Amino acid sequence: MGNFVSASELKTQNEYIKKTAALIGGRGKRAFVFTLGCQQNEADSEKIVGMLTQMGYTMTDNEEIADVLIVNTCAIREHAEKRALSIVGRFKHYKAKNPDVIIGVCGCMTAQEHRREHFKRSYHYVNFTFGTGALHRLPEFIYNALMGGKRYFDKDAQTPEIAEGIEITRASTYRAWVSIMYGCNNFCTYCIVPYVRGRERSRKMEDVIAEVKDLVKRGYREITLLGQNVNSYGKDLPEKTSISELLHEISKIEGDFWLHLMTSHPKDASSEMIEAIKDSPRTSGHFHLPLQSGSDEILTKMNRHYDLEKYLGIINKLRKDNENITLTTDIIVGFPGESDEDFEKTLDVIKKVRYDSVFSFIYSPRKGTPAASMENQIPEEIKHTRYDEFCRVQNDISKEINESLIGKTVRVLVDGKSKSNEQVYTSRTQGNKIVHFECDKDLTGNFINVKITRADTFNLFGEII
Ligand code: SAH
Ligand code: SF4
Ligand code: F3S
Numbered sequence: 355m356g357n358f359v360s361a362s363e364l365k366t367q368n369e370y371i372k373k374t375a376a377l378i379g380g381r382g383k384r385a386f387v388f389t390l391g392c393q394q395n396e397a398d399s400e401k402i403v404g405m406l407t408q409m410g411y412t413m414t415d416n417e418e419i420a421d422v423l424i425v426n427t428c429a430i431r432e433h434a435e436k437r438a439l440s441i442v443g444r445f446k447h448y449k450a451k452n453p454d455v456i457i458g459v460c461g462c463m464t465a466q467e468h469r470r471e472h473f474k475r476s477y478h479y480v481n482f483t484f485g486t487g488a489l490h491r492l493p494e495f496i497y498n499a500l501m502g503g504k505r506y507f508d509k510d511a512q513t514p515e516i517a518e519g520i521e522i523t524r525a526s527t528y529r530a531w532v533s534i535m536y537g538c539n540n541f542c543t544y545c546i547v548p549y550v551r552g553r554e555r556s557r558k559m560e561d562v563i564a565e566v567k568d569l570v571k572r573g574y575r576e577i578t579l580l581g582q583n584v585n586s587y588g589k590d591l592p593e594k595t596s597i598s599e600l601l602h603e604i605s606k607i608e609g610d611f612w613l614h615l616m617t618s619h620p621k622d623a624s625s626e627m628i629e630a631i632k633d634s635p636r637t638s639g640h641f642h643l644p645l646q647s648g649s650d651e652i653l654t655k656m657n658r659h660y661d662l663e664k665y666l667g668i669i670n671k672l673r674k675d676n677e678n679i680t681l682t683t684d685i686i687v688g689f690p691g692e693s694d695e696d697f698e699k700t701l702d703v704i705k706k707v708r709y710d711s712v713f714s715f716i717y718s719p720r721k722g723t724p725a726a727s728m729e730n731q732i733p734e735e736i737k738h739t740r741y742d743e744f745c746r747v748q749n750d751i752s753k754e755i756n757e758s759l760i761g762k763t764v765r766v767l768v769d770g771k772s773k774s775n776e777q778v779y780t781s782r783t784q785g786n787k788i789v790h791f792e793c794d795k796d797l798t799g800n801f802i803n804v805k806i807t808r809a810d811t812f813n814l815f816g817e818i819i
Contacts, residue, residue, distance in 0.1 A: 357555050357590070359490055359517040370493035371408045377500060378421075379410035386420035387413070390438055391428025393580055393616055394551075395461055397531040398489055399426045402460075404521030405492050413523075418448065422456045422496065427463035429546045431718035438463055442477055449479035456499045458492075459483045465510040465550035468721065474507050482506040486536075486551055487514025514552040518561055528767065528799035529576040530569050534562050534600065538582035540619065542646075543657045543724040544689060544717060547582055556581075556588050559595055563603055570609035575767050575801060578614040585622035598626040605634055610801065612767070612784050613637050617644060617684075620668055621659040628671045639784035641672050644684035648703035649696035652689055655728070662703065669707055680710045680785020687744055688717040688737030690728035697740050701747055710755055710785055712748045716741050749811045756787070756809035763805045763819060764789065770798040789814040 385406045389399040402424055403413060414420055423445050428434040442459055449455050457480050463469050465485030473480050481499040484491065488508045495506060516536060524530055535556040538548045562579075569577055579600075581587060588595035597615070604613060613636045618627075620643055631637045643665075647653055650661045672679055685700060704712065716737045719726035732740075766781035766789045779797065781789045781804070790813060791804050804816035 357516055359515045364490065364517065364519060367490055367493045370497040371405065374409040374493060374497050374500065377410075381410075383411050383421045384414040384419055385411035385422040385424070386415070386417045387424045387426065388417070388441055389426045390434050391426070391430065391462065393531055393578060394486075394533065394536075394582075395426050395428060396525070397533050397580055398461070398486060400522045400524050400531070401489060401520045402426065402492060403523040403525075406496075407523055408521050409493060409496060417445070420448070421454070422458070423448065424458045424460065427459060427461035429462040429466060429469075429550055429720065431715065431720075433718070435463055435469070442473070442480065446477070446479050456481050456496060458495060458499075460489070460492075461486060462546065462550040464507075466546075466721070467509075470507050470509075474505070480505070482508070484508035485510040485514075487511040490517035490520055510550070511552070514555075516555055516557060518557070527572075528574055529578075530574045531578050531580050532562060532565050532569070533557065533580045534584060535581035535587050539586070540583060540621075540659075541657060541724075543655065543728070544686060544720065546720040546723060549722060551582070554581075554583070554586060554590055556591050558591065559588070559600060559603065562600065563607075566604055567607055570607055570611055573799070574611060575799065576612045576614070578616050580616055582617065583619040583622060584615045585618050585624070585627060596624075596626070598624065598630045601627070601630040601634075601637070605630075605636075611636060612639070614640065615642070617642060620644070620665050623668045625671065628668065632672070632676050638676055638679065640680045640682070640786065642682045642684075643668060643672075645700075645703065646684060646686050647689060647692070647696065648700035649692070652692055652696050655691060656686075656689060656725070662699075666703075666707070680783070680787065681707065682711050682713070682786070683707075683709050685712055685714040685744065686717050687714060687741045688732040690717070690725055690732065691730040692717075692732055692740075697744075701744065704744070704748055704751065708751050708755065709748070710787065711752050714741065714744055714748065753809070753811040756811065756814055759806045759814060760809055761806065763803050764814070764816070765801055766804050768797045768800050768802060770796075783814075787814055788812065789816055791816050791818050793818050 387399050387402055389395055425441050427438040445457050464483040473483050482495045537552040537554045539554045541548050585597055587597040764783050766783050768781040772778040772780045777792050778790050779793050789804050803819040805819055806814050806816040808815040
């Protein structure tokens with residue numbers, strides 16, 4: 355099958371790992387990895403750290419003392435790209451002090467030719483760049499740089515393949531990402547992802563199940579199944595399967611853990627999938643369903659393939675006999691051609707659905723996407739005014755919903771001591787609401803029950819039961 359990186363290629367990379375470890379192992383070499391973007395990038399970075407560790411590097415949070423510096427970039431909005439440029443920019447200084455420092459830039463941004471060219475021409479101290487499809491080749495890139503090889507700018511593969519078996523060093527011992535598929539076929543007109551992560555490809559069900567089982571065995575309490583549109587999981591596999599089947603198989607695994615899907619596309623949200631979500635207390639407490647806009651006209655221009663009626667139908671199904679579910683969504687404000695009426699329609703949906711929280715974004719034109727060259731781009735000032743109004747409306751709703759939890763008991767997964775107060779612990783509910791409580795025992799990584807005593811827009815406060 356063409357979908358998977360061959361065993362011989364993986365063996366070659368393993369040889370590079372061994373050769374690098376023989377060269378630098380035990381010599382106190384350090385690596386620093388900076389991650390921008392979504393959970394998929396977080397998951398990719400855990401593989402980067404896994405491979406670097408195998409190669410003999412020790413991880414450091416201090417970029418100034420690192421021998422290898424990697425920036426895993428995001429291209430979703432201009433702001434993310436600007437941040438990456440500024441981070442890579444300050445690395446110049448480290449290379450000037452120590453010419454042996456190896457600097458690599460990877461991720462979605464470097465899968466774009468114009469960005470690759472920019473790093474090549476304007477950032478002379480960058481050793482290599484590679485896109486997400488070449489992640490498994492990091493050992494080769496590092497080894498070549500160590501040996502004084504030429505600067506290298508990997509051209510993104512047209513049809514990237516899945517690499518199984520890469521070492522993962524997870525950032526948490528109780529919350530884990532599990533990629534179930536890569537890429538995206540949907541080409542929403544505003545979005546860069548299909549251009550930088552290639553077409554959809556699913557991991558084999560047996561590989562996903564084995565990873566989930568292993569995590570549960572090791573005591574992981576929250577597992578998030580990742581994909582740009584997990585609802586189309588399995589459609590590309592020779593033995594056709596589906597997200598509902600995958601959920602069904604996972605439901606057979608014994609253990610106490612929460613399971614999330616990130617992200618579902620409303621156009622492919624089947625009744626079976628929704629029933630599977632509602633069927634298990636592991637999944638029934640939270641669902642993230644990106645809406646993007648409340649106007650059918652804008653949804654069509656976005657190429658989303660659903661209308662408001664269909665979307666609200668899914669929300670109703672999710673809530674039926676399951677009214678306590680936490681619902682979250684993504685909204686884009688200021689898409690080209692968005693009129694005041696279109697924007698009002700989005701506000702109306704927000705008020706009607708009453709999401710617990712919303713990830714809202716100001717539309718950012720992405721080079722090469724259809725929306726970037728659409729007429730009627732919305733002036734920055736109007737985008738910002740609408741965005742501010744949107745946040746005001748949603749913040750009031752989030753606060754009201756949070757306040758309605760006062761007096762109730764919620765189950766949370768403890769994250770550790772709060773940064774600002776040593777006595778206070780921070781935790782999150784199944785629906786990702788932040789809950790603070792006082793405690794004299796460290797319960798990090800455990801489920802506990804907390805009675806809510808106070809609430810504001812973004813936080814809940816309570817007493818441990
Ligand atoms: N695959 C996921 C989304 C991944 S990107 C899905 O379809 O739901 C996360 C969010 O970023 C999107 O849901 C969208 O709201 C936002 N986004 C994507 N492209 C954007 C752009 N060009 N400008 C602003 N926000 C954007
Ligand atoms: Fe982007 Fe749409 Fe794919 Fe999500 S489904 S990654 S928004 S193209
Ligand atoms: Fe960014 Fe790539 Fe994720 S563009 S949002 S890191 S898929």
